[in-house]
Amino acid sequence: MTWLFNHPSDFAKEMVSGFVSANAAIVRQVPGGVVRSTCSKPGTVAVVVGGGSGHYPAFAGLVGQGLAHGAAMGNLFASPSAQQICSVARAANNGGGVLLAFGNYAGDVLHFGLARERLIAEGIPCEVIAITDDISSAVADEEEKRRGVAGDLVVFKAAAAAAERGDSLEQVLAAARLANQRTRTIGVAFSGCKLPGAGQPLFTIPEGQMAFGMGIHGEPGISEMPIGTASELSHHLVEHLLRDVPSSVPQVKGARVGAILNGLGSVKYEELFVLWHSVAEDLAQRGIEVVDPQVGEFVTSFDMAGLSLTLFWLNDELEGLWQAPVYSSAFRKGSRFNEEPLPAGQESENQVAPLPKASAESRQCAVRIAGMVDALAETVIENAEELGRIDAVAGDGDHGIGMERGVRAAREQARQALERGAGAGSVLQQAADAWADKAGGTSGAIWGVILNTIGITLGNERQPDTLVVAQAITRACDGVMHFGKAKPGDKTLVDVLLPFSEALNQQASRGQPLAEAWWNAADVAERSARETADMVPKIGRARPLAERSKGTPDAGAVSLAQIIRAVGRCMNRESETGGMACH
Numbered sequence: 193m194t195w196l197f198n199h200p201s202d203f204a205k206e207m208v209s210g211f212v213s214a215n216a217a218i219v220r221q222v223p224g225g226v227v228r229s230t231c232s233k234p235g236t237v238a239v240v241v242g243g244g245s246g247h248y249p250a251f252a253g254l255v256g257q258g259l260a261h262g263a264a265m266g267n268l269f270a271s272p273s274a275q276q277i278c279s280v281a282r283a284a285n286n287g288g289g290v291l292l293a294f295g296n297y298a299g300d301v302l303h304f305g306l307a308r309e310r311l312i313a314e315g316i317p318c319e320v321i322a323i324t325d326d327i328s329s330a331v332a333d334e335e336e337k338r339r340g341v342a343g344d345l346v347v348f349k350a351a352a353a354a355a356e357r358g359d360s361l362e363q364v365l366a367a368a369r370l371a372n373q374r375t376r377t378i379g380v381a382f383s384g385c386k387l388p389g390a391g392q393p394l395f396t397i398p399e400g401q402m403a404f405g406m407g408i409h410g411e412p413g414i415s416e417m418p419i420g421t422a423s424e425l426s427h428h429l430v431e432h433l434l435r436d437v438p439s440s441v442p443q444v445k446g447a448r449v450g451a452i453l454n455g456l457g458s459v460k461y462e463e464l465f466v467l468w469h470s471v472a473e474d475l476a477q478r479g480i481e482v483v484d485p486q487v488g489e490f491v492t493s494f495d496m497a498g499l500s501l502t503l504f505w506l507n508d509e510l511e512g513l514w515q516a517p518v519y520s521s522a523f524r525k526g527s528r529f530n531e532e533p534l535p536a537g538q539e540s541e542n543q544v545a546p547l548p549k550a551s552a553e554s555r556q557c558a559v560r561i562a563g564m565v566d567a568l569a570e571t572v573i574e575n576a577e578e579l580g581r582i583d584a585v586a587g588d589g590d591h592g593i594g595m596e597r598g599v600r601a602a603r604e605q606a607r608q609a610l611e612r613g614a615g616a617g618s619v620l621q622q623a624a625d626a627w628a629d630k631a632g633g634t635s636g637a638i639w640g641v642i643l644n645t646i647g648i649t650l651g652n653e654r655q656p657d658t659l660v661v662a663q664a665i666t667r668a669c670d671g672v673m674h675f676g677k678a679k680p681g682d683k684t685l686v687d688v689l690l691p692f693s694e695a696l697n698q699q700a701s702r703g704q705p706l707a708e709a710w711w712n713a714a715d716v717a718e719r720s721a722r723e724t725a726d727m728v729p730k731i732g733r734a735r736p737l738a739e740r741s742k743g744t745p746d747a748g749a750v751s752l753a754q755i756i757r758a759v760g761r762c763m764n765r766e767s768e769t770g771g772m773a774c775h
């Protein structure tokens with residue numbers, strides 16, 4: 193249960209403001225997140241971390257001298273957008289390039305990847321590292337599929353210490369990779385968390401049981417078992433971690449390890465110390481030497497009852513990086529830094545870029561497109577709760593919330609673009625950027641690609657006909673598949689977008705008017721969305737819950753089909769009332 197909030201949708205924003213106000217000597221707020229409020233060495237690499245909010249001290253609490261230079265902060269349990277990440281990275285940049293570091297979650301991978309491309313295009317050298325320490329989330333020979341949890345701290349710390357000593361971007365990336373390769377975490381959960389204002393917990397665990405290996409958003413674990421004693425749990429945790437020792441460690445006996453015993457929210461420090469007592473004994477019995485263990489909260493999940501144990505297998509390089517001093521709000525080591533405060537920041541993120549010129553014909557079409565954005569927004573808002581319920585079966589339950597944030601922003605931005613004389617393409621591109629920025633998460637990134645690609649194809653000159661619209665949808669589908677790497681059959685919205693695009697192209701080649709062609713293709717979209725219920729997810733958050741997901745359609749596929757139908761209704765209304773549709 194989260195007890196205190198004003199309006200649930202303002203929770204993340206108000207939390208950042210309060211955090212910054214309470215820690216002004218260490219951090220300052222910039223659009224998209226926070227950066228250090230003290231000077232960093234000019235010419236050094238900036239380490240920018242980030243992810244969804246709701247995991248304090250990850251990520252803002254880990255910004256400060258010796259640790260991250262900035263943190264991009266998304267909404268609750270949703271990745272920040274590429275725009276947020278770029279804004280934080282620009283503010284954190286010291287002239288030595290930027291390393292973006294984050295946990296390996298689909299939305300984060302997409303948005304941080306996009307941010308990297310944009311920063312490089314602006315002339316800021318940039319690299320990324322997706323952290324993969326959670327051994328329960330994929331088998332050892334699929335390490336690249338593993339999620340990032342409390343091991344984030346080890347990787348952030350190693351990268352930041354390397355940056356602090358003046359390493360190049362390549363060397364900082366190498367330090368981060370070294371830490372990631374040598375860090376392993378396993379977690380356990382006793383009960384789920386309730387997001388601010390939510391009626392139900394995000395996930396539940398049967399009374400008296402613990403979910404061994406469960407992820408920080410309720411991703412399923414390896415097994416469920418009765419909650420035993422602290423020392424029994426210690427044996428389980430240590431045993432699993434010792435089954436997954438990195439191949440670079442020559443021998444377990446005599447090895448030096450760093451350790452983090454992390455509380456996920458409502459397990460008390462006292463309980464953690466009781467458990468640590470057993471863990472320390474278990475490790476000592478195996479001849480493993482623990483260096484500077486950390487027991488406390490480093491990555492949390494609101495009031496989730498659970499914990500994780502991280503071991504990182506030290507070599508001289510990693511031990512030096514781990515032991516370097518650090519002064520952030522939530523994590524401190526060694527002697528305090530005496531860096532000068534930065535002069536007051538003057539951020540100018542709100543500059544409005546000029547729109548490309550548009551013909552009168554395209555501006556007329558833009559009015560109708562803005563109407564369609566209105567219509568699709570209405571539909572998403574109406575169905576947001578239901579979309580959340582569908583997503584909660586095998587995902588993290590935030591699909592409705594994220595989509596609602598996205599469509600509200602897209603609707604607002606489309607209206608503003610219209611007032612500034614935008615053509616059809618620009619209205620869609622403006623809406624795309626706003627959607628991706630405000631929604632964050634996987635679907636935010638994907639919908640940004642969809643609307644942006646359609647906008648580019650429609651352009652700002654001509655009134656698009658059925659063939660051009662069909663071509664725009666084909667390109668959007670290609671763009672989504674290229675960007676998100678999902679294939680047909682993976683149980684994502686691609687399983688609707690692709691058949692819809694094929695059906696629309698068929699109708700277009702038969703010379704059907706747009707409204708009719710779209711309406712018929714929408715039948716295919718709806719059928720395809722229903723058919724995703726029989727599929728097994730092979731990508732994204734739902735992948736580990738493959739079996740549970742059977743019988744329930746994919747949330748993103750359902751919302752896409754609803755949006756397609758809503759746009760179709762709008763086109764029909766327009767053609768009935770005097771040929772207003774873009775044909």
Ligand SMILES: Nc1ncnc2c1ncn2[C@@H]1O[C@H](COP(=O)(O)OP(=O)(O)O)[C@@H](O)[C@H]1O
Pocket residue numbers: 270271298299583587588590591592594632633634635636638672676677678683684685686731732733746747748749
């Ligand atoms: N790689 C991908 N390519 C295309 N669509 C995807 C991909 N991964 C997930 N999706 C779609 O995104 C939807 C989830 O969106 P959202 O709830 O925003 O995700 P998250 O909570 O992971 O950020 C899924 O239902 C699926 O349709």
Ligand SMILES: O=C(COP(=O)(O)O)[C@@H](O)CO
Pocket residue numbers: 242243244245247266268269270271272295297298299300301409588632633634733
């Ligand atoms: O949850 C996170 C992002 O998840 P996506 O579902 O991939 O957006 C992560 O940042 C930790 O909260």
